[in-house]
Amino acid sequence: MKLLILYFSATGITRTIAKIIGDKFAEIGCQVTISDITSSADRQKTFDFNAYHAVVFGVPIHSWRAPKAVTKWIKTLNGQGKKCSTFFTYGGFGAHPTHYSTGQLLGNQNFIVVSSAEFMGFYAFDRPGRKAREDRIDDSFFEVALEYAGKTYKRFTGEDNTVLEKTNYTEEQLDSIESFKFNVITQLPTREGKSCSMCLICEESCPTEAMKAKYGEADQEKCIACLACVDNCPENALKIKDISDSWSFKVEIEKLTGESMKKQKSKLYL
Template identity: 25%
Template sequence: MHKNVNIYVFSGTGNTLLVANKISETFNKNSYNSTVHKMESVKPQDINLNSTIGIGFTTAFWNTFPFVRTWIDSLPDGNGAETFLFTTMGDSSCAMIAHIAKILEKKNYKIIGAKGFIMPNNFLLVLNDAKNIARIEKNLLKAEEYAKGIINGNGYIKKTNIFSSLAFCISSFVTTKIWKTKLAKKIMKFKVDTKKCNGCGTCATLCPTENIEIKDIPQFKDKCIFCLRCASYCPQQALSNKILLKTYRAVNLKDMLWKK
């Protein structure tokens, strides 16, 4: 394993960022030089192949967001770069991480770990604060164990099966095709409570696809991937849509706005 570790992470409401930071912290405590980068701030062709690479992302419908799939599909030839993967989910990912690992193996990345972590649900069935904290603490310990396993050369690698292959095939169609349809975007589109919104622009700053433009109040374009950052971190709680019942955030706004 290379002494320099670069972790590229996409996190919607903070769960994946928490895991990424714990993994990075564990590497640094064991004399490695680890840095966490925002996936949306790094072009795929600019990743550092002369280091151990970590790629972390959120699970969405047994897959991941279209933005993440496009980023991964656009990565250059890995030339044997050691790479570990991790994802966070509210329940099950149907071994999605193993299928992403296969995609990267075809690009000549050497997979040394691929694991999912069950963190608090950020969409439906959002738990109460006490249960969320307990689940976070439990899985951050698992993230630390995962990082130590990678260091010791025995990083856990999730395996595929027939059911997960079928689920990944269906979910890939949904997330790369149906997700982009006008009907899906109409269902997911956010509305602004003009009585609450003060035009602060936090939602636009956080949006990974630059889908929001501030004109007194937020104006939404057609590139939303439903990562929930805007609604979850709106200081005025002024954003909602037809299917978002309750918001959740794993970290505070300052942490979500980190620059690296």
């Protein structure tokens, strides 16, 4: 079976998981092609889905959804009736709606979504002051990835004809959650006058062409707060606001403890 894995990864977690999942599909006999769709140039390429038996989409969760750049891109695709699957990486908070809302988007573009999975990555917003678990990639990732590949393979071949359920959330509900969460955690990255070597890495690694190295600031309309620029700056010159206070609030409201966070596991959505 020829399989295409397309992944978006701003800070590298989804890329790592895409490779693990690609290896697992290869172990059960698939011929796997992995393609990065993180940069806007990558998302402008045309993919010939007819050359593959099925497609797997891997993306991080941003405010209970696939990142805006990805949802916009999905709306340009023609799935031509292909079977596909999704997997998500996330920090441990609110993955559930993402499986179904992304599945719905793909369904609208004529894909048949057969399964989904979620993997807990490093939480991108640990950088500016949240303190979710950091020891995310452990043996369970490989076990879940293998189970995901095996069960999804059976759905791709038709040995198992089950497909993913539909969402219970409306687009309006998800819009309001997304904008609320986005506003709590986000102040656009800025250099705030710090000197830098003008290496342009921040600009080149920005998936939405929002960062302008010359000014050390992100374009408010285009920035999706993915933190790729902050992560990749070799001088550590870019910052976003410290959100330690909102983390203390979250810990209190959701009664989070180190132990309860450790109990969260990567899992399948079948």
